[in-house]
Amino acid sequence: MSFELVIGDKTYSSWSLRSALALELAGVPYDERLIRLNRADTHERILEHSPSGKVPLLKTEEGPIWDTLAIGEYLAERFPEAHLWPRGQYARAIARAVCAEMHSGFVPLRSHMPMDLKRDQALDVVPAEVLADIQRIVEIWQQCRTQFGQDGPYLFGHASLADAFFAPVASRLRSYRVALPTDAAAYVDTIYQWPAFKRWLEAALEES
Structure with a gap:
């Protein structure tokens, strides 16, 4: 099992924060790749990883997932014992x-x-x-x-x-x-x- 989360600046990237917290809830180790935002090459660098041109993106063994809600749902289904969604x-x-x-x-x-x-x-x-x-x-x-x-x-x-x-x-x-x-x-x-x-x-x- 290997995960890498591609994120933007931790100061500003709210969607990156959401996906990082989802991974923490799942309790699984992951690597982090930070791409600085608002730079001349930001969009080009993000496109090297994310087809949407946005962060975050979660790299999995099966392939990339590039939307925060989709990342959360994927982790909830893959790690049901972590109860990323509440009981009931x-x-x-x-x-x-x-x-x-x-x-x-x-x-x-x-x-x-x-x-x-x-x-x-x-x-x-x-x-x-x-x-x-x-x-x-x-x-x-x-x-x-x-x-x-x-x-x-x-x-x-x-x-x-x-x-x-x-x-x-x-x-x-x-x-x-x-x-x-x-x-x-x-x-x-x-x-x-x-x-x-x-x-x-x-x-x-x-x-x-």
Whole structure:
């Protein structure tokens, strides 16, 4: 068994972070290939590995997988004992629903608050559409924690792909000093205390 994850800068690449957390959840060793973003040769270098021209990409013995959601599903199926999706049919359905919403939505938040793990400064003005995204995210977290989070501090109790998908969002809310309700702030703290996230953050802070 051999895996290699092709990623972008740990400071900025939110989708790379999601896939790295998924691999950590699966509990399998993997190698990392980092391609620096926003360089003259970035796109060319990524295309050497990824047919989509984007990171992340997971190299497996069977071939490459180049979408974060697909990477998560592959790992969940290959390592069912790791429970990357939560236990319970309905819980798994909701976890998939919120991951899909994260995967395809929240464009204003992404645009105005790109992930930057070294940032610690609020926006001067937060646009209304970003505030709406934040409100929806807080609602998702509250729903998941209330319905499924009784057995631990993560969205579905134990750490799952849902947390991997929302970890970069939690980092944005902290980096941009967004005021949050108590329960949402506690969940952000949970992400920052997650050992897998902490290792990524420490490496990001060391990037030049």
